[in-house]
Amino acid sequence: MDIQIILIALAIGLTAGILSGLIGIGGGIIMVPALVLFLQYTQHQAQGTSLAVLTLPVVIFASLYYYTQCKAQGTPIDLRVVGLLALGFVGGAFLGGRWALSLSQEQLKQLFAIVLIYTAIRMLEWDQWLLQWLKKS
Numbered sequence: 001m002d003i004q005i006i007l008i009a010l011a012i013g014l015t016a017g018i019l020s021g022l023i024g025i026g027g028g029i030i031m032v033p034a035l036v037l038f039l040q041y042t043q044h045q046a047q048g049t050s051l052a053v054l055t056l057p058v059v060i061f062a063s064l065y066y067y068t069q070c071k072a073q074g075t076p077i078d079l080r081v082v083g084l085l086a087l088g089f090v091g092g093a094f095l096g097g098r099w100a101l102s103l104s105q106e107q108l109k110q111l112f113a114i115v116l117i118y119t120a121i122r123m124l125e126w127d128q129w130l131l132q133w134l135k136k137s
Contacts, residue, residue, distance in 0.1 A: 005039065008038050008039060009039070012030070012031060012034040012035065012038065012039075013031075013053070015030055015034070016030040016031045016034075016053075020059070020062065021062045027050040027051070027053065027054045028047075028050060028112075029116065031046070031049070031050040031053065032046045032047055032050050032112065033046075035049055035050070036109075042105055043105050043108040043109050043112065044100065044101065044105065044108065047097075047100060047108075047112075048097075051093065051097070
């Protein structure tokens with residue numbers, strides 16, 4: 001592995017880690033596009049790599065920090081909900097991975113982009129404005 005790839009991978013990881021700790025994103029929204037754009041990964045490679053990075057050892061420190069800080073503020077993280085989400089996530093990730101591998105690179109990229117656009121529209125609360133605009137047209 002050459003120095004350029006090492007530096008790019010570290011930069012992608014650092015950026016994803018900072019954003020993950022800051023606002024809870026990183027894997028899919030940051031790492032996947034960055035791996036495709038900067039390291040010329042296929043969509044399948046990028047998604048698989050992102051999932052591999054998100055395994056327990058990587059997120060444990062941020063999770064513990066959030067747990068202790070939220071508990072100290074009187075708004076503890078409910079570990080029962082964490083367990084249920086994790087159980088669903090494991091099953092969903094397995095099924096989603098199988099489905100992703102059955103799609104072409106182009107279909108997967110389009111689906112990924114649609115999810116990002118939809119999420120951005122909802123987070124910016126443009127969905128109501130967009131619906132009103134569509135009704136007027």
